[in-house]
Amino acid sequence: MAIITIQVDDNIKTAFEEASLKTQQELSSIIQLFFRQNLHNKTLTQVMAEISDRAAQRGLTPEILQELLADNNDE
Numbered sequence: 001m002a003i004i005t006i007q008v009d010d011n012i013k014t015a016f017e018e019a020s021l022k023t024q025q026e027l028s029s030i031i032q033l034f035f036r037q038n039l040h041n042k043t044l045t046q047v048m049a050e051i052s053d054r055a056a057q058r059g060l061t062p063e064i065l066q067e068l069l070a071d072n073n074d075e
Helices: 008-019 019-034 046-059 062-074
Strands: none
Touching: none
C-alpha cells in the first residue's frame, strides 16, 4: 500500500486526524474505489448517479438508506 498526499484546509486536516481509525480506513477505501473504477474521468453528478444505480440494483431502497443513516447518527 502506498501513501499519497492531498491538499485540504486546516479544518479538514484536523477532522481527519480526530476521526476514528475506522472512519479513516473507510475514507481510504472510498478514495481507492474512486480511482479503481476510473471515476476520476467522470463528473461528480455522473459518479453519484452510478452509485445510486448500483445501490438500487443491490436492493437499497430510500427507506433502507434512511434507516442506515439514522443508525449511523445514533453512534
